[in-house]
Amino acid sequence: MDTLILSRIQFGANISFHILFPTITIALGWVLLFFKLRFNATGDTKWMDAYRFWVKVFALSFAMGVVSGITMSFQFGTNWPGFMETVGNIAGPLLAYEVLTAFFLEAVFLGIMLFGFSRVPGWLHTLSTFLVAFGTTMSAFWILVLNSWMHTPVGFEMRDGVAFATDWWAIIFNPSMPYRLAHMLLASGLTVAFLVAGLSAFRWLVGDRSGGVRATMKTGLYLGALLIPLQIFMGDMHGLNTLEHQPQKVAAMEGNWETRSNVPLLLFAIPDEEARENRHEIGIPNLASIILKHKAEGVVPGLNEFVTEEGEVMHPPVAPVFWSFRIMVGTGMAMLLLSWFGAVMMLRRKRGVEGLPKPLLWVLVPMSFSGWVATLAGWYTTEIGRQPWLVQGVLTTEMAVADVPAPFVGTTLTAYLLIYVLLLTAYISVLFYLARKAVDGDLPKPRAPLSGQSITHQVAAE
Amino acid sequence: MELFGDPAQWLPLVFAGLMGLSILIYVVLDGFDLGVGVLFPFATDAEKDNMVASIGPFWDANETWLVLAIGLLLVAFPAAHGAILTALYLPVAIMLIGLILRGVAFEFRVKAPTPHKKSWDLAFWIGSLMTALSQGYMLGIYIMGLENTLWTFVFAGVTAVFLTVGYSFIGACWLILKTENDLQKKAVEWAKGGIWGLVLGLGAISIASPLVSPRIFDKWFSFPEFLLLLPLPLMSGALVVLIWLGLRALPTKDDSWAWFPFVAAIALFILAFFGLAYSFYPYVVPEKLTIYEAASAPESLFIILVGTCFVLPMILGYTALAYTVFRGKATELRYD
Numbered sequence: 026m027d028t029l030i031l032s033r034i035q036f037g038a039n040i041s042f043h044i045l046f047p048t049i050t051i052a053l054g055w056v057l058l059f060f061k062l063r064f065n066a067t068g069d070t071k072w073m074d075a076y077r078f079w080v081k082v083f084a085l086s087f088a089m090g091v092v093s094g095i096t097m098s099f100q101f102g103t104n105w106p107g108f109m110e111t112v113g114n115i116a117g118p119l120l121a122y123e124v125l126t127a128f129f130l131e132a133v134f135l136g137i138m139l140f141g142f143s144r145v146p147g148w149l150h151t152l153s154t155f156l157v158a159f160g161t162t163m164s165a166f167w168i169l170v171l172n173s174w175m176h177t178p179v180g181f182e183m184r185d186g187v188a189f190a191t192d193w194w195a196i197i198f199n200p201s202m203p204y205r206l207a208h209m210l211l212a213s214g215l216t217v218a219f220l221v222a223g224l225s226a227f228r229w230l231v232g233d234r235s236g237g238v239r240a241t242m243k244t245g246l247y248l249g250a251l252l253i254p255l256q257i258f259m260g261d262m263h264g265l266n267t268l269e270h271q272p273q274k275v276a277a278m279e280g281n282w283e284t285r286s287n288v289p290l291l292l293f294a295i296p297d298e299e300a301r302e303n304r305h306e307i308g309i310p311n312l313a314s315i316i317l318k319h320k321a322e323g324v325v326p327g328l329n330e331f332v333t334e335e336g337e338v339m340h341p342p343v344a345p346v347f348w349s350f351r352i353m354v355g356t357g358m359a360m361l362l363l364s365w366f367g368a369v370m371m372l373r374r375k376r377g378v379e380g381l382p383k384p385l386l387w388v389l390v391p392m393s394f395s396g397w398v399a400t401l402a403g404w405y406t407t408e409i410g411r412q413p414w415l416v417q418g419v420l421t422t423e424m425a426v427a428d429v430p431a432p433f434v435g436t437t438l439t440a441y442l443l444i445y446v447l448l449l450t451a452y453i454s455v456l457f458y459l460a461r462k463a464v465d466g467d468l469p470k471p472r473a474p475l476s477g478q479s480i481t482h483q484v485a486a487e
Numbered sequence: 488m489e490l491f492g493d494p495a496q497w498l499p500l501v502f503a504g505l506m507g508l509s510i511l512i513y514v515v516l517d518g519f520d521l522g523v524g525v526l527f528p529f530a531t532d533a534e535k536d537n538m539v540a541s542i543g544p545f546w547d548a549n550e551t552w553l554v555l556a557i558g559l560l561l562v563a564f565p566a567a568h569g570a571i572l573t574a575l576y577l578p579v580a581i582m583l584i585g586l587i588l589r590g591v592a593f594e595f596r597v598k599a600p601t602p603h604k605k606s607w608d609l610a611f612w613i614g615s616l617m618t619a620l621s622q623g624y625m626l627g628i629y630i631m632g633l634e635n636t637l638w639t640f641v642f643a644g645v646t647a648v649f650l651t652v653g654y655s656f657i658g659a660c661w662l663i664l665k666t667e668n669d670l671q672k673k674a675v676e677w678a679k680g681g682i683w684g685l686v687l688g689l690g691a692i693s694i695a696s697p698l699v700s701p702r703i704f705d706k707w708f709s710f711p712e713f714l715l716l717l718p719l720p721l722m723s724g725a726l727v728v729l730i731w732l733g734l735r736a737l738p739t740k741d742d743s744w745a746w747f748p749f750v751a752a753i754a755l756f757i758l759a760f761f762g763l764a765y766s767f768y769p770y771v772v773p774e775k776l777t778i779y780e781a782a783s784a785p786e787s788l789f790i791i792l793v794g795t796c797f798v799l800p801m802i803l804g805y806t807a808l809a810y811t812v813f814r815g816k817a818t819e820l821r822y823d
């Protein structure tokens with residue numbers, strides 16, 4: 026394999042592994058703030074129990090996100106120098122603002138949020154929780170501004186092959202940014218909703234009947250039920266925006282080869298790029314035209330539009346985009362069904378968590394990580410869907426890659442993959458281990474503020 | 488923008504300064520974190536908990552200075568960023584894997600089932616060691632002008648070891664400040680052992696860099712620069728003597744002067760840093776690319792600078808708040 030494909034797999038692996046954790050921490054920060062505010066308002070210790078359990082998950086996820094994120098800031102240079110050399114004047118300030126306004130904020134106040142409960146006044150602890158949540162969201166904002174600009178670049182001019190910013194307002198509020206940002210923030214909310222519901226279901230199934238687990242179960246399911254319709258709506262808006270700016274991506278998502286009207290919505294197909302057609306199609310007539318153009322006769326662009334006269338293919342590889350998109354939508358549908366069913370069962374005769382049937386709880390446990398599946402599938406759809414471009418219409422992926430020997434990239438890729446498999450296994454098993462420990466009543470009990478004594482002879486419990 | 492003259496002249500200098508400041512803060516702050524990690528095998532299990540407790544609330548923010556430094560290199564000097572990082576491809580990868588292991592081990596060692604704790608302690612040590620060694624190696628290769636020959640390899644191996652020992656020295660100084668009783672006594676001994684590595688490392692760099700580069704030789708050994716620069720090595724030497732005398736007197740009964748080795752170590756790191764910065768200015772890629780040639784468009788630098796002027800004081804402010812909240816001797820890390 027050559028350096029380009031190895032570098033792409035390596036960056037894909039790094040960014041896939043990385044995004045798992047911010048997807049959790051972005052929304053979990055706000056959920057923790059919610060727990061803390063409920064505790065402040067009611068004084069009910071179940072909210073503090075919920076906080077104490079989930080702050081551990083937050084701390085672990087945050088550390089995973091930080092260390093895997095650093096990898097990427099270096100890989101811009103080690104593997105993709107062409108990216109910064111060409112669009113550095115635009116990407117640079119956006120990344121700098123992410124570090125300055127988000128990374129330091131969250132990193133510094135995380136220390137106070139995690140370990141400062143008995144050292145600082147209550148309001149400062151609550152404020153720290155808020156600032157950490159705010160910081161993670163700011164980070165999402167800046168990175169999605171940059172990512173969206175790579176899909177829909179505006180507000181710049183090219184001079185001698187280098188992009189120069191002409192309008193920062195246009196760059197920040199580029200055409201796809203609001204949709205992508207909202208779509209991602211909702212994805213984070215759903216990931217956390219199902220993670221919270223799933224781990225709570227697990228605790229319930231192994232016999233936990235505490236107030237804390239009831240509170241988190243309800244929070245998770247209601248949050249999921251609330252966000253999923255919003256997400257479906259937002260996903261549709263985002264799709265229409267993509268149709269306007271990157272029609273070739275939508276053509277690949279729909280598996281539509283020819284520009285035509287009455288395009289069916291394909292439920293199943295095997296796209297064949299050699300023959301430039303689909304095999305084994307199963308579809309619903311006219312539905313893709315109706316979704317994208319709001320009428321059955323709507324004309325939807327096809328992939329063949331994006332092949333140059335010399336036969337150069339300027340659209341993304343079809344099968345990965347086509348299938349990633351279906352996995353995302355399918356997962357979203359499962360989320361809709363399960364969260365609404367759960368919400369109805371809890372509301373019926375006001376039975377609360379007791380009203381949830383056991384099979385649903387058993388399904389919710391593996392659904393803990395459904396948000397990850399949908400988020401990754403969604404990112405694969407949009408990122409592979411931008412190929413062969415790195416910055417749409419400005420810079421191809423091939424032009425940006427570093428001239429590093431392929432064996433070097435192969436070696437580091439293998440090392441990263443090994444580490445990622447190890448860490449992911451450890452992460453998931455520790456989440457369930459913490460859940461099981463919480464069932465055994467192992468949550469630390471509130472205690473008096475420390476006077477600053479040494480712990481040389483104590484064993485750190487947390 | 489024209490207020491201070493040609494922005495294409497002063498903006499690269501300002502950004503080189505900001506980047507240098509970030510690297511310096513990183514080396515000091517994460518230096519003591521990494522040093523504490525490197526010292527792990529010499530501590531008992533209870534001491535390990537205490538050592539982690541002394542850096543637990545800070546390490547994440549400390550590491551962010553590295554992200555800022557590499558971010559500034561990336562945004563202000565994109566051409567240099569590519570040239571330096573592709574030349575350092577493998578050591579960078581080793582450092583990143585080290586940072587990953589060290590960072591997650593913080594969490595896993597206390598959250599994973601107790602029988603796994605020893606493995607995560609090992610990961611914490613190995614991660615810290617990999618990071619420190621690879622940073623020292625990169626420093627050496629950078630000083631050697633990013634050339635890969637047998638001699639630069641040997642020299643970089645030497646700087647790798649010395650920077651690691653230097654980190655363990657400042658880590659030990661941090662522990663003297665943050666711990667008491669037996670661990671503090673141990674930390675004093677560790678610091679006594681570590682300072683020699685630092686002295687030898689500084690010596691090796693001071694001798695090697697003028698020999699490698701005639702330009703650096705001229706900058707240091709022409710007249711009157713030589714006399715004007717003389718205070719730098721003299722102050723470093725005086726600091727080393729003071730630290731040594733201080734370590735012999737520590738720990739004191741009332742714990743006075745426990746702060747001294749750490750503060751003096753910071754001063755020593757700052758002096759060493761200025762020496763290096765003086766040697767390499769105006770180059771960002773040694774002997775190849777100056778900061779002026781590698782800089783981004785002034786418009787882009789200016790918009791970052793405006794933000795930095797507002798945000799950097801805030802960052803320094805709330806960082807100071809965190810160090811104030813967790814001042815005093817390290818206590819058990821608890822979430823309640």
